[in-house]
Amino acid sequence: MPKPLKTDQSKKLFQAAQKHLVGGVNSPVRAFKGVGGTPLFFSRGKGPYLIDVDGNRYLDLVGSWGPLILGHADTTVLNLVRRTIRKGLTFGAPSPLETQLAVQVKKAFPSVEKIRFVSSGTEAVLSVLRLARAATQKKRIIKFNGCYHGHGDSLLVAAGSGAATLGLPDSPGVPEEFASLTLSLPYNDLGAVESAFSKYSDIAAVIVEPVAGNMGLVPPKPGFLKGLRDLTAKNQALLLFDEVMTGFRVAFGGAQELYGIKPDLTTLGKVIGGGMPVGAYGGRQELMSQVAPEGPVYQAGTLSGNPVAMAAGIATLKKLAEPSFYEKLGGSAAFVEEGVRRAVQKTGAPVVFQRVGSMATLFFCPHSIENYEQAKNSDRKKYAAFFWAMAQRGVYIPPSQFEAWFFSAALTQENLKKIVKAIGESLNEALEAN
Ligand code: HOZ
16 A cells, blocks of 8 residues: 655645635636545646655646646756746737747648637637637537536536536526527537537537547547538538647647548647647638738737747647657557556456547546536546545546546656556555445
8 A cells, every 4th residue: 555645735735825815726626626635736847747745746647737748847848938038028019939839830730721829728719709700690609518618608508627527517607698609519419419500590600629628538429520510511600629638639730630620710728838828729811810900800918929938839849740759649648548458357447548649538437438428427436536546656647537637748668657557556446435
């Protein structure tokens, strides 16, 4: 048995934080409501490791929820950020790095002819929905249960991620009139989308996480994304891929490259900021030219295209473009997947490990998960026990069943073996827990 985790300092800091910050945190999943206990407070990260304030060291499979594809404090990224910082933090005016990052993103995403940088994924999604409604002159949008597209009013309907973790998938404060313009349908259910289109003639867009990551990792069923492409085209609606998580993650060109589907508009975030706050939206020229100042659809931001954030993104994407980067990274996650398979064979644990590239989730459920309804029925108590068993063994996974694991390129073969061993032991511990 590993030693109990020392958490005295985390506890102290959490108590202090609760006096001043809502719930002691600045984003709800961090409060550990999904797994119980005190949130771990971290003091630093380096390569594959996160180190908490009590001195515990973890192999990190959260990666700040996706951005840290190169691991923590990557030297190349830090060097470019340092050089950029010396020249000033923000200008609120154009600077050269914005175009450089735009060119890099466009190379990877041929569907993106023009791009606008913003400061978060939420902001990107809010903006792209406004654009989609303006371009189609229609009001309604389709999303999918358990998908999370940030916390904009229209999107907090059957939402995943922290909203699901806290049991708040439909938030108070969202006027009924707004929510009534959002149709939330079961993920992977093309029939439901077809019926919605036959019932409503005012659907502006379908927004989808092409690989769902906010109800745990749920891949699209074969034909689902192609079906969405065909149905939106047939009904003069736009197809929006929310690739905030999957962009530069499941492949260099995101899920649209992996599955060969060209959406009309795309949102990006996380990896493109290399750990700094960056979001983006982009798509066909004729759509994007409707955004101000080229067109009338208004959207603006003081820190949009911030030079320091652009620098972190530029340095990160350069490394991702190196040959075989994604084969190697996917190989690391596949190694762990194989380890889980062997552990399940040995223990008979009713567990599935779902994976696309370097994103994955382990569900305590005897069959694969295709949608939010099934994800909610997995055994979340066992997941909580598993989370703490993993933490005790020096591996940090998401403190919620409804989040994806993100592997980083900093993980060595030795690290991966340690993760597999921890999974085997933690599964046993979780299965014994009530
Ligand atoms: N919604 C984020 C991941 N899906 C979590 C952000 C956070 O709580 O830090």
